[in-house]
Amino acid sequence: MENLLLIFAGTVLVNNFVLAQFLGICPYLGVSRQVDTAFSMGMAVTFVMTMAAMVTFFIQNYLLIPLGLEYLQTVSFILVIASLVQLVEIFLRKVSPVLYRALGIFLPLITTNCAIMGLALLIPREGYNFIEAIVFALGAGVGFTLAIVLMAGLREQLEMSDMPQALRGGAITLIMAGLMAMAFMGFAGVIGT
Amino acid sequence: MQTDIFLYAVLTMGFLGAVFAAGLTIAARVFAVDTDPRVDDIEEVLPGANCGACGEPGCQSFAEGVVAGKVPVNGCPVGSADVAAQIARIMGQTEAATRERQIAHVLCRGNRENAVARSVYDGIPSCAGSQALGGGHKACPYGCLGLGDCVDICPFGAAVMGEDGLPQFDPDKCTGCGKCVEACPRNIVTLAGISKKHHIYCSAKLSAKEIRKVCSVGCIGCQRCVKACPEEAISMDGRLAVMDYEKCKNSGECVEVCPMNTIQSMEQKELVKK
Structure with a gap:
C-alpha cells in the first residue's frame, strides 16, 4: 500500500509527466487557455x-x-492507443453528446499525445505489476491535469495584465512553463530515494 | 528460427489489428448515432469560422438549427449570397431570399483634430476601460474613444485603428458579423448594406451649442438633410439626424447640404482622412 502511494505521489509531483519528463507539452501549451x-x-x-x-x-x-x-x-502500443481513443469517441458520442461536444478536438488530439505513449513504454521499463501500472497511469493523468489546470489559471490571470507586445501569447506561456517546471523541481527532495 | 520470428511478428500484429478493427466496427454499429446527412452537408458549405455572428454558438449548431427549421437558410451573415443559395439547395428550397452584405461603420468623425478631449486617459488600453472611468476621456459623451475595442474584437482583421484615432473598416474584409457593434461601449458602430454610400457620421444627441463646444464635425440638428432627402430616409431622433438605410437610394443630396460636413459619402471620408 505504501509502495502504491509512493508511486502515485511520485508521479504526480516529483516525476510530473509534463513538468519533469516533458511529455505531452503540445496540449499543455495548446489547450491551457481556459480552466x-x-x-x-x-x-x-x-x-x-x-x-x-x-x-x-x-x-x-x-x-x-x-x-x-x-x-x-512501439507499433503495437500505437495501435492500442489509437483504437482506444476511437472507441472512447464513439462511446461518448452516443452516451453523452454534451461531453463529446465539450471535449471536441481534444479527443483526436490525445491519439497523438506523447504522454500516453510515454506512459505505455515506461511501465515495462519500470517493471511495475498490474496494480502498480494502474496507479502509475492514474498518477500520470492527475499530474497532467494538475499541470495544465495550474497553467490555465495563470493564463486566465495574464489576459488581464498589461504586457509588453513582444511577450504576449506563446512567449510568456513558455516562460511560465519553464518557471513552473523549476518550481516543481522543489518536490524532488520530498520523496527520498 | 528466423522464419518463426518473422511469422510470429506478422501474425501478432495482424491479430491485434484485426481484433481492434472488429472491436471498433462492432462499437460503431452498437453506438451508432443517427444524424441527418444534411447537417454535415450544410456545415461543409459554411465558412467554418465559428464566429457566432448568426447567434448560434458555432457553425455546427447553425447547421443543426437550419435542419431543425429554427434558423433561416440565409441566417449566416458571414457567408456570401452564394452560401445561402447552396444551403437552400441542400434544404430543398429553390430560391433563397438573398440579403445584401452588411459592413460596419463608426458613426463618428471626431478624430484628434475635430473633437475635444476633456482629459488624458492612461489606463487599460480599451474603450470600455475609459468609459468605465468617469464616462470616457472625450468631451463628447457620444464620440469614438479611439482605443480600438472594435479593432481588437474583429475576427476577420477588417478593422484598423487609423493614425487620427478613429477606426477604419476595410469593406472588402468586413463580413458584417456585428461583433464590433456589440463591443463598442458607446454603441456608435452600426451595420449598413455595402451599396449604401452616404452615412451620417455622428451619434451625439446634443444641442447645437453643446456640440460646437466639443466637436467641429458633429450633427447640430439643423434638419437640412431631412428636408433635402428625396426619399425621406432621414429623420430626427431628438436633436440627431438618423438615416434609415432601408429607404436610402444614394441620392447624395444630404451630403451636399450638411453644413458641418457630418454627412459624408464613404469615398469622400477616405479623402478627408488622407
Missing part, C-alpha cells in the same frame, strides 16, 4: 492513460514477451 477546457482535457487524458496502461500491460506480458517480440512494443 474549464483544461480540466476536461486533463480528465480525458487521465481516462485514456488508465485504459491504455491496462491494455498495453496485457499485450506486453501475455503476447509480446512470450513470443519474444518486445521490439514491436
Whole structure:
C-alpha cells in the first residue's frame, strides 16, 4: 500500500509527466487557455492513460514477451492507443453528446499525445505489476491535469495584465512553463530515494 | 528460427489489428448515432469560422438549427449570397431570399483634430476601460474613444485603428458579423448594406451649442438633410439626424447640404482622412 502511494505521489509531483519528463507539452501549451477546457482535457487524458496502461500491460506480458517480440512494443502500443481513443469517441458520442461536444478536438488530439505513449513504454521499463501500472497511469493523468489546470489559471490571470507586445501569447506561456517546471523541481527532495 | 520470428511478428500484429478493427466496427454499429446527412452537408458549405455572428454558438449548431427549421437558410451573415443559395439547395428550397452584405461603420468623425478631449486617459488600453472611468476621456459623451475595442474584437482583421484615432473598416474584409457593434461601449458602430454610400457620421444627441463646444464635425440638428432627402430616409431622433438605410437610394443630396460636413459619402471620408 505504501509502495502504491509512493508511486502515485511520485508521479504526480516529483516525476510530473509534463513538468519533469516533458511529455505531452503540445496540449499543455495548446489547450491551457481556459480552466474549464483544461480540466476536461486533463480528465480525458487521465481516462485514456488508465485504459491504455491496462491494455498495453496485457499485450506486453501475455503476447509480446512470450513470443519474444518486445521490439514491436512501439507499433503495437500505437495501435492500442489509437483504437482506444476511437472507441472512447464513439462511446461518448452516443452516451453523452454534451461531453463529446465539450471535449471536441481534444479527443483526436490525445491519439497523438506523447504522454500516453510515454506512459505505455515506461511501465515495462519500470517493471511495475498490474496494480502498480494502474496507479502509475492514474498518477500520470492527475499530474497532467494538475499541470495544465495550474497553467490555465495563470493564463486566465495574464489576459488581464498589461504586457509588453513582444511577450504576449506563446512567449510568456513558455516562460511560465519553464518557471513552473523549476518550481516543481522543489518536490524532488520530498520523496527520498 | 528466423522464419518463426518473422511469422510470429506478422501474425501478432495482424491479430491485434484485426481484433481492434472488429472491436471498433462492432462499437460503431452498437453506438451508432443517427444524424441527418444534411447537417454535415450544410456545415461543409459554411465558412467554418465559428464566429457566432448568426447567434448560434458555432457553425455546427447553425447547421443543426437550419435542419431543425429554427434558423433561416440565409441566417449566416458571414457567408456570401452564394452560401445561402447552396444551403437552400441542400434544404430543398429553390430560391433563397438573398440579403445584401452588411459592413460596419463608426458613426463618428471626431478624430484628434475635430473633437475635444476633456482629459488624458492612461489606463487599460480599451474603450470600455475609459468609459468605465468617469464616462470616457472625450468631451463628447457620444464620440469614438479611439482605443480600438472594435479593432481588437474583429475576427476577420477588417478593422484598423487609423493614425487620427478613429477606426477604419476595410469593406472588402468586413463580413458584417456585428461583433464590433456589440463591443463598442458607446454603441456608435452600426451595420449598413455595402451599396449604401452616404452615412451620417455622428451619434451625439446634443444641442447645437453643446456640440460646437466639443466637436467641429458633429450633427447640430439643423434638419437640412431631412428636408433635402428625396426619399425621406432621414429623420430626427431628438436633436440627431438618423438615416434609415432601408429607404436610402444614394441620392447624395444630404451630403451636399450638411453644413458641418457630418454627412459624408464613404469615398469622400477616405479623402478627408488622407
